[in-house]
Amino acid sequence: MSFAKYKEYIEDGDTVILFLGFDNTLSIRVSKGTISQTRYGALRHSELIGRKYGSQVHCPKGWLYVLYPTPELWTLNVPHRTQILYSTDISLVTLQLDLRPGSVVLEAGTGSGSLSHAFLRTIMPTGHLYTFEFHEQRAQIAQKEFEQHGLSECVTAVCRDVSKDGFGVDDEIADAVFLDMPCPWSAIPFAKKALKKQGGRICTFSPCIEQVQKTHEVLKENGFEDCSTVECLVRNFDIRTVNIAVPCLGDEDVVSEENPQATSQDQDAHPNEASGEPIDKNEPETKKTEIKKEENSGASKFFSYNLVGRKTEENFQFKSGIPPTTMPGHTGYLTIAALYL
Amino acid sequence: MIPKDLIKEGDHIVLKRDDNFWVMQVRVTRFVYIDKHKFTLDGVIGEPYGSKFQLKNESICRIDSSTASKLDIPDCGKGIDNRHIVGKDSNQQLSHEEILAMKKDGLTGDSIVGRLIENSSTFSLKTEYAQDKYIAKKKRKHMPVFIILRPSSRLLIEMYFAKSPGKICHLRPDSLAQILTHANVRAHSNVAVVDTCLGLVLGAVMERLGGFGNVIHIYHGQTPMRPVVDYYDFDRNHMNTLHSFPMEKLNLLKKTGNILIDYDKNNTGGVADDSSCKKMAKMGVDTSTKEGTETTAGSNTTTTANKESSCESSKCLETSEKTNDGGITSPVIGDGCKNDSETLPTKTSEPIVNVDENMETDTKVVVSTTDNQPNNQERSKDKSKEQVNGAKPEKKRFRGTFEDREAKREIELKKLAAAQEMLTTKKLDCIIVASKFYPTSLVLNLIRYLAPSRQLVVYSQYKEPLMECYAQLREVGGLVNFRVMESWCREFQVLNMRTHPLVNMSGTGGYILVATSVTKS
Numbered sequence: 001m002s003f004a005k006y007k008e009y010i011e012d013g014d015t016v017i018l019f020l021g022f023d024n025t026l027s028i029r030v031s032k033g034t035i036s037q038t039r040y041g042a043l044r045h046s047e048l049i050g051r052k053y054g055s056q057v058h059c060p061k062g063w064l065y066v067l068y069p070t071p072e073l074w075t076l077n078v079p080h081r082t083q084i085l086y087s088t089d090i091s092l093v094t095l096q097l098d099l100r101p102g103s104v105v106l107e108a109g110t111g112s113g114s115l116s117h118a119f120l121r122t123i124m125p126t127g128h129l130y131t132f133e134f135h136e137q138r139a140q141i142a143q144k145e146f147e148q149h150g151l152s153e154c155v156t157a158v159c160r161d162v163s164k165d166g167f168g169v170d171d172e173i174a175d176a177v178f179l180d181m182p183c184p185w186s187a188i189p190f191a192k193k194a195l196k197k198q199g200g201r202i203c204t205f206s207p208c209i210e211q212v213q214k215t216h217e218v219l220k221e222n223g224f225e226d227c228s229t230v231e232c233l234v235r236n237f238d239i240r241t242v243n244i245a246v247p248c249l250g251d252e253d254v255v256s257e258e259n260p261q262a263t264s265q266d267q268d269a270h271p272n273e274a275s276g277e278p279i280d281k282n283e284p285e286t287k288k289t290e291i292k293k294e295e296n297s298g299a300s301k302f303f304s305y306n307l308v309g310r311k312t313e314e315n316f317q318f319k320s321g322i323p324p325t326t327m328p329g330h331t332g333y334l335t336i337a338a339l340y341l
Numbered sequence: 342m343i344p345k346d347l348i349k350e351g352d353h354i355v356l357k358r359d360d361n362f363w364v365m366q367v368r369v370t371r372f373v374y375i376d377k378h379k380f381t382l383d384g385v386i387g388e389p390y391g392s393k394f395q396l397k398n399e400s401i402c403r404i405d406s407s408t409a410s411k412l413d414i415p416d417c418g419k420g421i422d423n424r425h426i427v428g429k430d431s432n433q434q435l436s437h438e439e440i441l442a443m444k445k446d447g448l449t450g451d452s453i454v455g456r457l458i459e460n461s462s463t464f465s466l467k468t469e470y471a472q473d474k475y476i477a478k479k480k481r482k483h484m485p486v487f488i489i490l491r492p493s494s495r496l497l498i499e500m501y502f503a504k505s506p507g508k509i510c511h512l513r514p515d516s517l518a519q520i521l522t523h524a525n526v527r528a529h530s531n532v533a534v535v536d537t538c539l540g541l542v543l544g545a546v547m548e549r550l551g552g553f554g555n556v557i558h559i560y561h562g563q564t565p566m567r568p569v570v571d572y573y574d575f576d577r578n579h580m581n582t583l584h585s586f587p588m589e590k591l592n593l594l595k596k597t598g599n600i601l602i603d604y605d606k607n608n609t610g611g612v613a614d615d616s617s618c619k620k621m622a623k624m625g626v627d628t629s630t631k632e633g634t635e636t637t638a639g640s641n642t643t644t645t646a647n648k649e650s651s652c653e654s655s656k657c658l659e660t661s662e663k664t665n666d667g668g669i670t671s672p673v674i675g676d677g678c679k680n681d682s683e684t685l686p687t688k689t690s691e692p693i694v695n696v697d698e699n700m701e702t703d704t705k706v707v708v709s710t711t712d713n714q715p716n717n718q719e720r721s722k723d724k725s726k727e728q729v730n731g732a733k734p735e736k737k738r739f740r741g742t743f744e745d746r747e748a749k750r751e752i753e754l755k756k757l758a759a760a761q762e763m764l765t766t767k768k769l770d771c772i773i774v775a776s777k778f779y780p781t782s783l784v785l786n787l788i789r790y791l792a793p794s795r796q797l798v799v800y801s802q803y804k805e806p807l808m809e810c811y812a813q814l815r816e817v818g819g820l821v822n823f824r825v826m827e828s829w830c831r832e833f834q835v836l837n838m839r840t841h842p843l844v845n846m847s848g849t850g851g852y853i854l855v856a857t858s859v860t861k862s
Binding site: 088102198199234 | 346390391392393488490491495515518519521522523525527528549550551552770792793794795796804805809811821822824827830831832833835836857859
């Protein structure tokens with residue numbers, strides 16, 4: 001019963017998110033007498049009940065935080081029964097469909113319910129979500145999940161093949177339609193019937209451009225306007241303090257042949273001691289080289305400050321937001337269109 | 342069948358032409374200017390939202406979408422490639438003057454486009470695709486179709502991002518989408534927003550709250566700047582969920598836990614004028630002119646009524662008053678304030694009466710905190726007075742009487758107290774900072790009011806301030822699940838055999854820091 005509204009204390013039956021570390025979360029359903037295994041050891045559920053969301057919980061081998069299940073955390077922890085939409089696409093879909101409390105939304109298919117939870121968050125308490133799934137078991141699980149999460153008042157989950165049978169709802173009741181199915185175009189004529197004509201909006205999600213092309217064709221045939229297709233990704237930055245070595249270009253004052261050692265470099269790794277910054281274990285492979293000079297080896301002397309970073313004789317130190325070495329480059333295309341009078 | 346949502350006078354509307362948007366308020370007989378066109382919006386009143394319009398002699402009229410833009414293109418053959426096409430001015434045999442003359446003769450857009458095609462020597466040589474493109478371009482120019490929509494966060498941010506991204510800290514629509522999602526903005530929550538993006542983020546948050554819950558606008562400077570919020574036409578209840586809290590009082594709140602004492606001091610110390618000005622300006626109205634009109638409204642209603650009758654209609658005066666508002670709030674509208682002079686003469690009585698008002702204000706505040714009954718009575722009395730004079734009751738919004746202002750002021754103070762209560766009791770469910778300012782000090786000050794297991798979202802046009810903010814937040818603790826991210830969004834042209842990403846795309850839409858609060862160990 002925890003999804004419908006923010007709450008302060010954890011109760012029996014709540015779904016909660018255990019935060020074990022960055023990018024390491026786990027969802028559990030709190031039920032008295034149960035024990036969950038985490039990487040920090042056993043966690044008694046009875047210990048969670050009555051605690052505040054956001055509090056620290058100690059386990060035999062460490063501690064964790066227990067968090068309120070936002071749709072975003074749920075998306076990361078939902079049991080995958082299908083491919084799901086992630087928060088980046090979900091965000092854009094929500095904005096593009098003009099969703100707000102009171103919106104009536106049709107969704108096909110339900111899949112694992114990741115997007116449904118986000119929709120419900122936005123349209124509750126006065127809106128309604130009709131969600132359709134042709135796979136019977138998936139539809140049932142989703143329905144049960146909505147009930148457990150205290151959302152069932154605002155959602156109607158149905159097992160139905162929308163591409164063949166339509167939505168089975170009244171005409172012109174929907175503010176928005178979202179289609180995430182292999183052949184979204186087959187549901188477009190039904191979507192047209194169900195959508196309000198005064199600016200009702202439709203969005204489809206398709207991984208392949210051929211699907212998009214076909215969708216555009218059918219959208220236009222059915223009188224949809226403002227058809228556009230976008231792709232949206234986010235790039236996460238890893239914030240770190242980085243040291244890079246200052247190269248040795250030889251002694252500026254001395255004639256080159258007198259000091260041949262100056263060009264040789266010691267390849268010792270130089271640990272970052274300059275700031276209290278937490279250093280990631282997987283610091284980038286940049287080798288921190290220390291140039292030893294015959295005359296003033298010893299304490300490193302700062303001789304240049306500027307706004308970007310700090311330069312010592314040996315290093316240039318700066319804070320950087322480092323993009324990931326690999327990241328999702330494609331999820332799917334979002335095709336958006338509207339109906340006008 | 343759900344009754345149609347119709348456009349009313351006084352509504353804020355979005356006028357959409359392809360990918361161009363304009364926000365304006367519907368006012369009878371007032372001219373608006375779009376590109377080279379000048380027209381009134383009278384024709385939209387009573388028509389449903391989502392319908393299409395075309396311009397006809399300085400007015401706008403609804404068109405039936407089934408008959409609209411049916412253009413018969415003569416089949417004149419097509420080329421295989423562009424080897425025979427040479428770009429020169431003489432390709433179009435119609436001169437600029439001839440086209441203008443056709444327009445003057447009242448030829449419809451369709452027929453002008455038809456004539457252009459007939460008189461283009463290269464049209465028949467163009468490939469099918471190039472012909473489509475040519476037609477689309479000419480249609481856009483000579484027969485623009487406008488769609489009228491209710492303002493929404495999506496339309497407003499798209500409009501501002503296209504027209505003046507600098508005013509909204511280069512906040513791109515997809516970045517706003519990420520902010521709203523990661524902040525978990527939802528009904529029944531208390532949200533604190535720092536917004537120097539003209540109120541775009543604030544408006545979007547209010548839209549997502551749907552009138553349930555509360556939003557505290559932590560504003561910089563003397564008065565909250567949030568013109569965009571007005572465009573949504575939120576109803577009174579919805580607007581009541583909006584609270585304002587001055588940024589400059591944050592340190593005081595941190596130190597003493599109560600800034601209201603400071604306000605009371607101000608009031609008795611004769612600085613009331615200043616704070617009442619604040620309240621005024623909060624309503625989005627130019628203070629000086631407004632006070633002028635108000636004095637007359639309160640003391641001498643008949644004079645105002647006479648003035649009204651000198652206008653073509655009572656609505657006309659409303660227009661003139663609203664233009665004061667328009668002056669500050671709507672860079673987008675930007676049309677002339679033709680009736681502005683009307684309100685000026687009343688200004689003369691302002692200084693003397695004002696002093697009285699201030700004195701009254703001081704005493705009243707003390708009394709009315711316990712009981713606001715008399716005020717309400719006076720207000721309703723006044724309302725009936727105005728109605729006798731044939732004015733609309735909604736008008737009160739723009740020219741409330743002294744008692745009105747009193748009540749408003751009192752409400753604002755109560756709301757400020759409520760906001761303070763929300764903060765000091767740690768009832769915030771979400772903090773969103775989307776500003777041009779150095780975020781760290783703001784965030785460090787505000788996170789103490791955030792309930793545990795709630796979202797913090799900080800937006801900045803630049804990455805570096807967020808990096809620094811992140812480092813400091815790590816240091817103080819109480820937050821987990823950090824992310825610093827940037828959204829990337831690319832649009833596609835989808836046409837048969839011609840599908841590709843658009844040639845131009847936005848290079849940056851700003852950066853976002855997200856974190857979740859936890860109880861400090």
